[in-house]
Amino acid sequence: MTKSSLRATSIAALALALAAQPAAAQDAPAREPTAFTLETDQPRTPEQEAVRFDKADVSIKVLPETKSIEGVAVLDFTVLSPIQRLAVELDTLFTISEIKLDGEVVPADRWSNPEGRLTVEVPAGLAEGATPTLTITYGGQPRTAPRAPWNGGWVWSTAPTGEPWIGTAVQLNGCDLVWPCIDNSHAEPGQLDMHVTTPGNVSAPGPGVFTGMTENADGTKTWSWSIKTPNIYAGMINVGPYEEMTAGYQSRFGNTIPMHYWHLRSDDPAKVERLFGEFSRMLDFFESTIGPYPFGDSKMGVVETPYLGMEHQTINAYGNEYRIDDRGYDWLLQHEFSHEWFANQLTNANADHMWLHEGLGSYMQPLYARFLHGEQFMQAELKTQRMGLVNAFPVVSRTDRSVNAVYGGSEGPGGDIYNKGSLIAHTLRMTLGDEDFYEAIRRLVYGRPDPRPGNFAPRLATTQDFNAIVNQVTGQNYDWFFDVYLYNAALPKLTETRTGDQLTLAWDTNGLPFPMPVEVEMNGEVQTVPMRDGRGSLTVPADATILIDPQNKLLRQLDLVDDLQAYNRTQRAARTAR
Template structure:
């Protein structure tokens, strides 16, 4: 997603695209409800399973306005007399039909972002219904995309419109009537985007057709299966397309495509080559690319990036990097596995998408460049672990991604990645990688064509790991996910005897095995009950605990550096 690290900020600051951004100096604030995603699924909103959405959106760049119609086929999960959708109240709802009958304007209301439609007659559970909603207006403009999201209205160097949406934190209701919750999914999407002639709308899934309307506009039609709500995107510009096919080791052929601005064809083709290498790595490490029946797509955008399903946003400027590959392309593409295939059940478990994805970056470096690159990248990530609040807040508490005091928005990336690094040490590759595969696909042997996204929690991950390892990992998950403070290693020396103890706020003993290097060899203390003792060859013998830095723990030097950085 919107990787807001020191690395990303530097990259964004260095980016100088040929673009001017049309942005309001002080855009009206979002309604309180609209600004929040993952509000409890209560009432009719929590009892609506949407099977299909046909979403038609006409984009008017000169007015910074959209007009849309959403047609929904849904199956109520309970008897309902009302339907409810999330929709930014700055949109005007002009027409609502229920089972092809137009409702009076008095039958719907949306004062606060909860569009409520009173039905002419109640509907029964499991009885399919059809609803269409016409809406339009000037959508919320992103203040700092993609971190503070919305619509981005921009221009290319030669003055052509260049438009994007990035709404992960704020939700799909900034763009269309939807159920704005991480756990909610729709089965199929038919997306039709109408733009002025000369522009191209790159979309999710497969392109079904392009239609010249004869009135100065063109419509692009896309169809996608199982799209994530915030992964549905508008990405519009005077695009050209670079294409190639990738023959997967699983036997299927995956179409690759990069929608880029004119003049960037060479860079787009180079990055498609990098994407092919990344598919090979991800498939060998975790499992098949989940959307090979549609495409692996990328589009150049006027903001840094976002993991829009099968059409990832890319704004990193095609610059060569010392990594040997484009870090942003790799990060967003890995989200196809961890965000678009494996989905967090609520924002509270968002580390599953962001932390595992961030960890794939040093993993890919290890694969492509060697272990030194892995270790160097992990050290970089360690400096951004703050651990001021629990990584998985209690259910019912909605964390704030942009809270710069809590820094939870950093921890879901960097603490999440370091937890995976520590798990790798604790359980080994032979348990951890199969666990990730099962978590992501629901099976240990995923097959292309038989894959559908799964919604998961942190407890699901624990259950899978415990099943594979036959170990109770409650102490690990409690200390790292449900407590704010990192484990501390207390060391006391009495002559040649050194005692070690793990200190955590958890009621459960932290039983992380500890390697201690004495001379040129390592010894492992099992730390039963959170304690261990070692006897040195002599009282002045040098020793080093956790010499390979495999355990996420409190580090006084990092803490002092972070305090100094935040003061400055």
């Protein structure tokens, strides 16, 4: 059977192949995936490194009544070096009813999935250049998210109008909670086609480009989507009673970008209109600040979800309930949209570099506040970010780590990848100047300084890559900046001493070189003090009024922040003890 035939029959075969599968009892005790499955971005096996993942064609029937699914995944690979087995990840909560290799059923004793890494033995071997197709029929009750999106899985909810309202959020736990995949950023498929079958009274917006809807004889509908080079958690499920709002955005780069918002039909039309009005402003900000929207040949999409949000490529999840605050824009919508550049176009090569997603994405919010409302609003957001730093672990450990190890906070930076990453980016911008900073960001995101629609592709990068780009763009060595801010937990401490008419400044960075210049305002005039060996001095009159770093350009240790954080901890402990 040809590969096109395999894919063509996957939807039709779905109901028949799994019709005899018993639905899990509603009152059965909750089961959990294995510890292996609940991690993501773990090292690939040699077999996984020896293949290129060309395409995934995934058909999923969603069964809201039993909170279960039925699925068929057709996975195409190209073999790069000879192997004796194929391996993908799939949650053990799913029951696998059949596996085929190139259309032939694989005997049950030649495949196993004990911990969530499904291994299929190929006794005859697969030679370099072979193009095997693995077809996996599976189903059952997937993991229900305990606290989406942070503790992920499937969210089974009901819309205000009574219809099923379902979503998946699996960034921190992996694509294997939804479909068979290689759960590692280095193994994104070249293309993902998704066919989601739903009850007839709801729809299923998806990633990439809409390729059609089929009305089935049993009253269900199948919604088909296709996305190129998707992030590994971009293959998400959305089911609900949606209405769609659309418009075209005329990009400053000459192309027209389709904008789509799928919202619940019960939403207040005025709120929907107001939120949709933010789409074009955000696009203009990002395109003028960073560069072209990476997926303009697909769409800029947003879908309302029964959980807070997630940066799903071309269809970001939105659950902020149209809240209004003093920012002057919807922070959740803007933050998730930033990840189209910092997560989906640029993907970290390992979770240890997650700050490239979250820190640079978080810095887009103060910058956007300035874009909309001016300097005061940017500084207000930077101050809020500054008050929340923990500084317990380095932002980057320089060892490969899983996503949960980075996010957890007990052994990794946790929330510091957001706020500290943003403040590091701000300090870098203040140090380099806008021209060099934004060129470095463009090279990091697009792999080139002159991105235009069609001349770049999604890419992987590390903190070390960013360091090298900064050095290349500036023609100077900024290793000291990355060493102190990214690879060291403690913030640099600036001490100041006034003796007579001399002001002496010194950086304390645990012995690390740190020639960061310091601005000093003296009687209203600003001077820059060179700190080539971490020390510098300035002659000042005895009665002069001095202000160090008057524009707060530098991320550094501040007693006022440490004192406030200590006070807050004491107050919380006292309340707990009552």
